[in-house]
Amino acid sequence: MEIEKLARKAIKGDDDSFLQLIQLFKIDLYKTAMSFLRNDQEAIEAVQEVTYRAYKGIRTVKESFYFKTWLIRIMINYCNDQLKKKKIVLLDDELLKSHGVSENHNKLEIKDAMLSLDERSREILTLKYFHDLKIKDIADSMQCPEGTVKTWLNKALKELREKLEEKGENLNV
The missing domain is CATH 1.10.10.10 (Winged helix-like DNA-binding domain superfamily/Winged helix DNA-binding domain)
Structure with missing residues (x-):
């Protein structure tokens, strides 16, 4: 599967592969953010922040097969943190x-x-x-x-x- 191959490369430090993965999953990230935050600007900001966090932590991914799940989980955690701040x-x-x-x-x-x-x-x-x-x-x-x-x-x-x-x-x- 191509996604797994890209994920393996990204985990090893290939920036282009990481960017391709983000492009593949940016809609999923955005939808997740919107489902939690209900605000377009906050969702876009969340995608940007999660992209940054994922880039910083890419080497912690243990299985390339679960890259998308790992990415979505970062988004969920980010959104939960934002909601805690708002208490909503x-x-x-x-x-x-x-x-x-x-x-x-x-x-x-x-x-x-x-x-x-x-x-x-x-x-x-x-x-x-x-x-x-x-x-x-x-x-x-x-x-x-x-x-x-x-x-x-x-x-x-x-x-x-x-x-x-x-x-x-x-x-x-």
Whole structure:
């Protein structure tokens, strides 16, 4: 696969390969930033900052196959840091729809429910439902067993459902 080849070169210090990878994934980075930050300028700034952070830390990537996951994880961490500063947690409409929550539901209640979830839960939900990563890929990127990721994912979904049911919402997952 060409991406893996580019990632291997980038890890070894090839700047051109790194730039090609960033070009390939810049839309994914932007979409991730927008789903968290909900602001075009902040999302663009996030892509720039994450590109810089990735460039500085490229040599820490252990497996070239997981370059994209590593990059997205940097973005998620950056966005979570930004949201902590603002004390705001936003939920993307795609995630809502994937769980059968229609646009008619009170999004403020859903955002409140997400606010109660811990960072790890939000991260796992983002990787699973925004980036359609498999449990195995999430486990590898988080350096933990697949069973642990499944447990965390189920716990996050259960907590989200419970919070919404408390407010009279019904989330069928």
